[in-house]
Amino acid sequence: MLIDTVIFLPLVTAIVLLFVPRTARSVLKAVALAGAVATFALSLAFLQLGPDTAADQSVPWISGTWLASYHVRIDALRIFFVLLTTLVGAVSIWAAFSYRDALRLRGFLCLLLAFETTLLGLFTAADLLLFYIYWDLMLIPVFLLLSGFSGSGEARRAAWGYLIYNGAGGLILLFGVVALVNQTHTFEVQGLTLALSPQMEWWIFAAFAIAFLIKTPAFPFHTWMPATYTYSPPPLVAMVSGVQSKAGLFAMLAFALPLFPHAAHTWAPLLLVLAIASVLYGALAAIGESDMKTLVAFTSLSHLGLVWLAFFAFDITSVSAGILMMISHGLIAAALFLLLGFIEERVGTRDLSQFGGLSLQAPRLAAFMLIAAMAALGLPGLSGFAGEFLILIGSWQTQPVYTSLALIAVVLASVYMLKLFQGTMHGPLRGSSPSGGLELKAREMWLVAPLLAGIIFLGVWPGWFNDKTPTTVTAPQASAQIGGTRG
Amino acid sequence: MMPLGISVSWPVLAPLSALAVGGLVIILVDLVTRNVHRNVLFGLGIVACLVSFATMLPLYGQSLVTLNGAYASDRFSWTFDAILLLTLVVTFLLSSLRKAEDGGNPGAFAALLIFCTIGGMVLAGAANLMILFLGIEQLSLSLYVLAGTGYPREASQEAALKYVLLGSLASGFLIFGSALLYGAAGSISISSLAPVAASLNALFVAGFALLLAGIAFKLALAPFHTWVPDVYEGSPLAITGYMAVAVKAAVFAVLARIVYTAFGHDSVALIPLWVVAILSMLVGNLGAIRQQNLKRLLGYSSIAQAGYIVLALSGVGRQGLSTMLFYLIAYAFTNLGAFAVMALLGDGADTYANLNEYRGLYFRRPWPAAAMALFFFSLAGIPATAGFYGKILLLQQALSGGPWGVAMAAALIVGTLISFYVYGKVVWNMYAYPSDEALAPTGNALAPWIAVAAGALGTLVLGILPQIFYASQPFLSVASR
Numbered sequence: 001m002l003i004d005t006v007i008f009l010p011l012v013t014a015i016v017l018l019f020v021p022r023t024a025r026s027v028l029k030a031v032a033l034a035g036a037v038a039t040f041a042l043s044l045a046f047l048q049l050g051p052d053t054a055a056d057q058s059v060p061w062i063s064g065t066w067l068a069s070y071h072v073r074i075d076a077l078r079i080f081f082v083l084l085t086t087l088v089g090a091v092s093i094w095a096a097f098s099y100r101d102a103l104r105l106r107g108f109l110c111l112l113l114a115f116e117t118t119l120l121g122l123f124t125a126a127d128l129l130l131f132y133i134y135w136d137l138m139l140i141p142v143f144l145l146l147s148g149f150s151g152s153g154e155a156r157r158a159a160w161g162y163l164i165y166n167g168a169g170g171l172i173l174l175f176g177v178v179a180l181v182n183q184t185h186t187f188e189v190q191g192l193t194l195a196l197s198p199q200m201e202w203w204i205f206a207a208f209a210i211a212f213l214i215k216t217p218a219f220p221f222h223t224w225m226p227a228t229y230t231y232s233p234p235p236l237v238a239m240v241s242g243v244q245s246k247a248g249l250f251a252m253l254a255f256a257l258p259l260f261p262h263a264a265h266t267w268a269p270l271l272l273v274l275a276i277a278s279v280l281y282g283a284l285a286a287i288g289e290s291d292m293k294t295l296v297a298f299t300s301l302s303h304l305g306l307v308w309l310a311f312f313a314f315d316i317t318s319v320s321a322g323i324l325m326m327i328s329h330g331l332i333a334a335a336l337f338l339l340l341g342f343i344e345e346r347v348g349t350r351d352l353s354q355f356g357g358l359s360l361q362a363p364r365l366a367a368f369m370l371i372a373a374m375a376a377l378g379l380p381g382l383s384g385f386a387g388e389f390l391i392l393i394g395s396w397q398t399q400p401v402y403t404s405l406a407l408i409a410v411v412l413a414s415v416y417m418l419k420l421f422q423g424t425m426h427g428p429l430r431g432s433s434p435s436g437g438l439e440l441k442a443r444e445m446w447l448v449a450p451l452l453a454g455i456i457f458l459g460v461w462p463g464w465f466n467d468k469t470p471t472t473v474t475a476p477q478a479s480a481q482i483g484g485t486r487g
Numbered sequence: 488m489m490p491l492g493i494s495v496s497w498p499v500l501a502p503l504s505a506l507a508v509g510g511l512v513i514i515l516v517d518l519v520t521r522n523v524h525r526n527v528l529f530g531l532g533i534v535a536c537l538v539s540f541a542t543m544l545p546l547y548g549q550s551l552v553t554l555n556g557a558y559a560s561d562r563f564s565w566t567f568d569a570i571l572l573l574t575l576v577v578t579f580l581l582s583s584l585r586k587a588e589d590g591g592n593p594g595a596f597a598a599l600l601i602f603c604t605i606g607g608m609v610l611a612g613a614a615n616l617m618i619l620f621l622g623i624e625q626l627s628l629s630l631y632v633l634a635g636t637g638y639p640r641e642a643s644q645e646a647a648l649k650y651v652l653l654g655s656l657a658s659g660f661l662i663f664g665s666a667l668l669y670g671a672a673g674s675i676s677i678s679s680l681a682p683v684a685a686s687l688n689a690l691f692v693a694g695f696a697l698l699l700a701g702i703a704f705k706l707a708l709a710p711f712h713t714w715v716p717d718v719y720e721g722s723p724l725a726i727t728g729y730m731a732v733a734v735k736a737a738v739f740a741v742l743a744r745i746v747y748t749a750f751g752h753d754s755v756a757l758i759p760l761w762v763v764a765i766l767s768m769l770v771g772n773l774g775a776i777r778q779q780n781l782k783r784l785l786g787y788s789s790i791a792q793a794g795y796i797v798l799a800l801s802g803v804g805r806q807g808l809s810t811m812l813f814y815l816i817a818y819a820f821t822n823l824g825a826f827a828v829m830a831l832l833g834d835g836a837d838t839y840a841n842l843n844e845y846r847g848l849y850f851r852r853p854w855p856a857a858a859m860a861l862f863f864f865s866l867a868g869i870p871a872t873a874g875f876y877g878k879i880l881l882l883q884q885a886l887s888g889g890p891w892g893v894a895m896a897a898a899l900i901v902g903t904l905i906s907f908y909v910y911g912k913v914v915w916n917m918y919a920y921p922s923d924e925a926l927a928p929t930g931n932a933l934a935p936w937i938a939v940a941a942g943a944l945g946t947l948v949l950g951i952l953p954q955i956f957y958a959s960q961p962f963l964s965v966a967s968r
Contacts, residue, residue: 065806132870133875137869140864144918156919160915174878174879182887
């Protein structure tokens, strides 16, 4: 029951909003924020789960051709993604308060809340059909938000890139899912040991992997990402880059690796190449980029490439560090994009060459920005370091060559993050001076603060995270078994 | 009393008879009372549908044949009859709108619609080639006239002319093919085709090819689809909706009966059908890309959707039938819903067939826009809609159907991806533009709202709780003859 409440509370809030008049803007904002915050508060209750306990609930749903259940579950793996979603969701709703278009505020809030429900559904789904439904359903709110609620022609075009790319990924995944279920006759695949023929396993894993690579995204399937991240309004991009980008990696861990361990090993060499390509390409592209949001988009590509490396190095340290890295990246990306959104609101441009020197007039904004940027480049004491360092230690055991290549990107990270920070904050004050002052307002400060607190908490005390995750894993199928025991 | 030695079971024929009586009553009322409001006549039509449905209820779950085995009433035809009656009711609702076209003669319009539906119901139960031809002709002849009821609009006359010319050609194929099949099998009963179908002699192949071509024309499968865009665009709005749903359902019923009684799913004779399906999925979706007229767009979409539905026949065993029925029901709710939204906004006229009129609709009329988005998402197969569950059933069916099945599954995936753009464009228009442009006024009558609500409810319920469909198991047996 509590799980259902957490999943559907945002959606119910969205439906309630539909009955509030469009002009009652303060009511709309209050109701939306109350719903999102209540969701976050309720999801905290699952923190009491130990590493080997789970909240599980299953209701028969479809029988006949195949079996499917409404099976939702929160366990030691899923709880972190649920918390990330509810936290970033609440923060994004609050950030949406500064949304300009009075006519569209209600639709904007409704779709953000609906998006949050699809994300929560995805991270709690234990049944493959349920999982797929949320996987595809999340296209709709993002497509509508981009096409109707972002207010620029570029965003409307980006909506198509997003829809077609992710739609293609979804259909390829559907192909794999149906081929799998044709063998199992049930969508309840968690914990099953399948007796698939090697070719069949190879094909189905390939279908899953392509869909996950597109969603994350990883090189060379990332071409939808820069436009989507750059032209989305800040609350949306915080949720897409902070949370949705984890969907593919989460599903790899929860479904694909435990189900297809052999094919995963067969495909690992290629996936490792793509991972390193993402890491390096993302870093280099970020260095050459002068649009600050596109820059951060490429850092996302680089950081999540590192998680792909972590998973397919098949080392226990690297896999659990990969999970830490995902959560950490979720917090960092959400914080960075929200802060960049505030900056864009103030200076009216995203081009780093058009402005600078904000720290002179906005020391608090600069301080917040500094924490987020330093976390992204992997400064010890912040969450980015913990994830990155443990991944590199772990994957060094099995993949020293790829790991050394990834180390280059760690150096490059300092280059692009310093470019971003110096370009915005340092130097003489340049660019058009806005009327309302540059400094963060109280609301803006308080809404980013929880994300930064999470970054610092995970950076100072990564042991808390490790204690929460199960440890009963042995090489060499480390990651596959992690998925198995947790799923 | 059995003249000519024909055994007649009136309860089995009651649904048809009830409709026929309804049609005649409408003509009489129209003759006797001059200037009666047309909605009275349409109301009578809806009453006839309800009576017909009431007489269907006792037949539920039974497997009966009558007219010496020529006409079957089984769970299979029962479900199709229900779809046809639902479509007819919706068509009456949409035709009752202020600006809806009826050719200036509502009595004939209503009666023809009813006779057309009788043809469809005959098709759903047709167990021999003669009845099949009768059903198709009854259906088509009425529709030729109905397509022209947009008179004096030129596009409507053009639609009627194109439809009748090409349709007669297809009928020629059908009757010639039937004659050859009779020659090959020595009987006009569909079940007697089974032995010759296995032997594949030349007479049978020629006959079946012609029959298939005729059926493909009626179903608008590529490459027999060229009439669709113009006929869909020119016909009155409600008639286009009726064509898209009822004609497809009725002809699919008879195609399924032929395939399932006469062939195994892996029969070589069916390969042309699979090729035609693959072509339809691609041609329909590609053709829809550039359409600016929603009726044309849905016409192309119906080509693609017909291709999808053929896929249901490729699988092993009776499950294909249930898949086909599920998809057809889903398609009926979705398409009728979409046409109802168009009719609602244009108050019966097809103003809102123009895609540009949807710009910013969400900000002027949020609820119709949301309903339209739901229907187009269902057509695209987005989860939590009936179209999605239908599509995974189709995929499952195809993937268990050998190499041709896999090829069709691949075409389904490619076609669906293209359709994301096609259907997405409609939704995009409603949400992406500001609402300050000067656009046509919108209607808000009750009758289409009923159809919209029914369509939305059906689309959502079948999408979220597909088990409802299985619980009634209406489809598992095709009556043996």
